[in-house]
Amino acid sequence: MRKGEQTRSKIMDIAEAAILAKGFDATSIEEIIEEVDITKSGFFYHFKDKNSLAIALLRRYIDREEALFDKLFGRAAELHEDPLHAFLIGLRLFAEMMSDLPTIHPGCLVAIYCYNERLYNNEIRSLSQESALAWRARFQEILEEIAAKYPTKDEVDLVALADMISSTFEGGIAMSKILRDQNVLPDQILLLRSYIKLLFLD
Numbered sequence: 001m002r003k004g005e006q007t008r009s010k011i012m013d014i015a016e017a018a019i020l021a022k023g024f025d026a027t028s029i030e031e032i033i034e035e036v037d038i039t040k041s042g043f044f045y046h047f048k049d050k051n052s053l054a055i056a057l058l059r060r061y062i063d064r065e066e067a068l069f070d071k072l073f074g075r076a077a078e079l080h081e082d083p084l085h086a087f088l089i090g091l092r093l094f095a096e097m098m099s100d101l102p103t104i105h106p107g108c109l110v111a112i113y114c115y116n117e118r119l120y121n122n123e124i125r126s127l128s129q130e131s132a133l134a135w136r137a138r139f140q141e142i143l144e145e146i147a148a149k150y151p152t153k154d155e156v157d158l159v160a161l162a163d164m165i166s167s168t169f170e171g172g173i174a175m176s177k178i179l180r181d182q183n184v185l186p187d188q189i190l191l192l193r194s195y196i197k198l199l200f201l202d
Contacts, residue, residue, distance in 0.1 A: 008046045010036050016057050020107040024054060054113070054124055061109040062131045069138065072097070083145040084200050088193055095189040098172075104182045105173045135166045150200040168192045 014035050018027040029050060033043045047053040076090030098105065110128050139162035147158060172188035175181075 004046075007036070007038060007042070011038075011043065011046055011053070012057055012060060015053055016061070016109065017106070019057070019109065019112060023112060024050075051124070055127070058109055058113060058124060058127050058131075062127065062134075065131075066134065073142070082149075083142065084150055084196075087142050087146060088197060091189055091193040091196070095186040095193070098189065099183070099186040101182060104176050104180060105185055107177060108170055108173050111170055111174065132166065136162045138162075139165045146200055152199050153202075154199060156199065165192060 011032060015027065015032050018031065029040070029043060033040055036043075047056065072093055073087070073090040076093060077086045079089050080086045110131050113124055113128050136159065140159055143158045143161055168188050168191075169185075172185035175188070176184040
């Protein structure tokens with residue numbers, strides 16, 4: 001990685017940690033450049049303003065989340081051909097991954113941006129919406145494949161259920177931070193897993 005790319009990556013890493021810890025509005029360009037140890041012009045060489053930094057951070061975050069889920073549920077599909085059992089394995093793998101975090105989950109940039117929507121431009125709002133819709137589409141596709149083989153034991157809208165999966169992940173992250181308990185998120189994922197199992201299996 002070239003020096004310029006290293007600096008840009010360092011700016012983004014420090015900014016992301018600060019934003020996750022205390023929010024976007026409370027994170028200043030001045031504190032970022034001080035920690036990165038660059039000049040203000042050095043910062044503006046990489047990002048024309050704070051909003052540009054926010055967009056870059058959000059794009060990177062979304063790409064990382066998509067890659068994580070691709071890998072996680074792809075691995076689960078390799079372990080079991082049945083769509084329901086593969087999804088249950090994927091949820092367990094995810095819960096175990098979250099249990100292995102050295103500290104409480106740092107948080108979700110999409111959620112933080114959503115809570116402070118008035119601070120951002122339309123591009124960031126659109127990216128956040130696209131991310132939520134991508135999660136919905138991912139889980140809806142999995143659920144439809146499962147439902148084709150296992151009729152649900154209760155009437156359920158699969159789109160709403162797909163959103164519930166995303167909400168459980170996001171809510172678990174928030175509750176982990178509020179309660180300062182890193183077990184909350186994996187426990188919520190495992191409860192979700194139990195619900196999915198009860199919904200589709202006899």
